[in-house]
Amino acid sequence: MRADARDNRARILTAADEVFGQSPHASTDAVAKLAGVGIATVFRHFPTKTDLLEAVLTQRLERLRNQALTLAAGENAGRAFYTFFSQVVVESSAKLAIGDALTSAGIAAGEDARKAAAGLREAFGSLLSEAQRTGAVRGDAGLPEVYALLIGASRGATTRNVDPEVRNRMLGLVYAGLRPAA
Amino acid sequence: MRADARDNRARILTAADEVFGQSPHASTDAVAKLAGVGIATVFRHFPTKTDLLEAVLTQRLERLRNQALTLAAGENAGRAFYTFFSQVVVESSAKLAIGDALTSAGIAAGEDARKAAAGLREAFGSLLSEAQRTGAVRGDAGLPEVYALLIGASRGATTRNVDPEVRNRMLGLVYAGLRPAA
DNA sequence: CTAAATACGGAGAGTTCACTTCGCTTACAA
DNA sequence: TTGTAAGCGAAGTGAACTCTCCGTATTTAG
Numbered sequence: 179m180r181a182d183a184r185d186n187r188a189r190i191l192t193a194a195d196e197v198f199g200q201s202p203h204a205s206t207d208a209v210a211k212l213a214g215v216g217i218a219t220v221f222r223h224f225p226t227k228t229d230l231l232e233a234v235l236t237q238r239l240e241r242l243r244n245q246a247l248t249l250a251a252g253e254n255a256g257r258a259f260y261t262f263f264s265q266v267v268v269e270s271s272a273k274l275a276i277g278d279a280l281t282s283a284g285i286a287a288g289e290d291a292r293k294a295a296a297g298l299r300e301a302f303g304s305l306l307s308e309a310q311r312t313g314a315v316r317g318d319a320g321l322p323e324v325y326a327l328l329i330g331a332s333r334g335a336t337t338r339n340v341d342p343e344v345r346n347r348m349l350g351l352v353y354a355g356l357r358p359a360a
Numbered sequence: 361m362r363a364d365a366r367d368n369r370a371r372i373l374t375a376a377d378e379v380f381g382q383s384p385h386a387s388t389d390a391v392a393k394l395a396g397v398g399i400a401t402v403f404r405h406f407p408t409k410t411d412l413l414e415a416v417l418t419q420r421l422e423r424l425r426n427q428a429l430t431l432a433a434g435e436n437a438g439r440a441f442y443t444f445f446s447q448v449v450v451e452s453s454a455k456l457a458i459g460d461a462l463t464s465a466g467i468a469a470g471e472d473a474r475k476a477a478a479g480l481r482e483a484f485g486s487l488l489s490e491a492q493r494t495g496a497v498r499g500d501a502g503l504p505e506v507y508a509l510l511i512g513a514s515r516g517a518t519t520r521n522v523d524p525e526v527r528n529r530m531l532g533l534v535y536a537g538l539r540p541a542a
Numbered sequence: 543c544t545a546a547a548t549a550c551g552g553a554g555a556g557t558t559c560a561c562t563t564c565g566c567t568t569a570c571a572a
Numbered sequence: 573t574t575g576t577a578a579g580c581g582a583a584g585t586g587a588a589c590t591c592t593c594c595g596t597a598t599t600t601a602g
Binding site for chain 4: 180
């Protein structure tokens with residue numbers, strides 16, 4: 179692979195991350211413009227628009243997964259769990275919108291994105307288990323519902339750009355439900 | 361207004377509710393086809409596609425508002441609060457998607473939809489106050505964060521058609537956070 | 543029953559977007 | 573330095589979609 183080709187690929191991915199982060203319905207032209215390349219170059223690296231969306235989504239999911247794994251391995255998993263939860267809620271607006279665009283546009287998310295999503299879920303599961311072992315999270319909460327709650331809280335905070343203070347109070351309510359009853 | 365015109369308008373609204381409920385990116389043609397009218401008729405009643413989306417959204421919001429008001433006025437507001445919360449989460453998939461389509465497509469939601477949304481929020485606020493008065497919901501929870509939580513939970517349950525059992529367990533976690541600490 | 547105002551629908555104009563073609567340019571090996 | 577394979581971008585293609593025009597059909601008042 180030629181050096182300029184690799185450069186352009188990276189520039190396109192970065193531009194796509196930003197453009198689709200703001201509006202997942204943006205045109206491929208917009209991505210090309212921001213990346214400073216021609217449209218054809220975008221399509222040469224990512225044969226369809228879905229491929230491009232998927233690449234962006236996969237990249238984001240993997241980043242989150244690595245963060246979760248690092249936090250789970252560290253000490254004080256309980257605090258780490260809540261930190262990670264808050265962080266995802268704050269940051270994940272774009273990621274979810276892109277996921278929507280994928281599932282609504284394409285038939286289903288592609289192989290790579292699916293694998294990355296499963297990886298994130300598993301890593302989050304590790305973090306949850308650790309947090310439960312230290313008593314920071316109630317033991318009878320299963321991964322499926324906690325994960326659904328994570329996604330939901332993210333979306334709730336996302337839709338309209340909610341006042342940060344309201345978002346924090348909302349997270350407070352969520353955390354009250356996650357902490358052990360006693 | 362002629363009788364057939366009124367009929368057609370109603371038929372179009374019903375069809376649009378169904379079509380956009382499944383996919384808010386559906387074309388106006390699809391709505392016309394389902395309603396059994398020509399495309400021009402749809403555009404005569406709703407000059408732009410945004411107008412049509414807005415009419416559908418407004419209608420749904422007003423329906424929810426009325427339900428909330430009825431429940432707030434009845435007895436056992438505590439139980440009613442949780443019932444309403446669950447119901448919105450279960451049903452509101454389409455409504456939220458339409459709202460998204462509006463805000464992403466158009467510049468901002470129109471006057472009618474905005475008013476209807478405010479009405480629903482206020483009605484939900486009444487329900488919340490009643491539930492707090494009877495001790496079913498912790499008193500230090502404000503409307504903004506509870507409403508954000510309602511929207512978030514709806515979205516979490518919506519995205520992928522979640523297993524109903526998982527959804528219920530997720531709601532269980534949310535409710536654990538909403539109930540009084542003591 | 544009749545007339546005219548009102549409503550209807552299909553064909554088309556104009557736009558946008560994903561994706562392709564092709565002549566030109568650039569990186570890199572010998 | 574030079575030949576060539578790989579890469580590039582502008583212009584073009586075709587499909588889909590929103591919205592309009594206009595001749596035809598229907599309702600309804602007198």
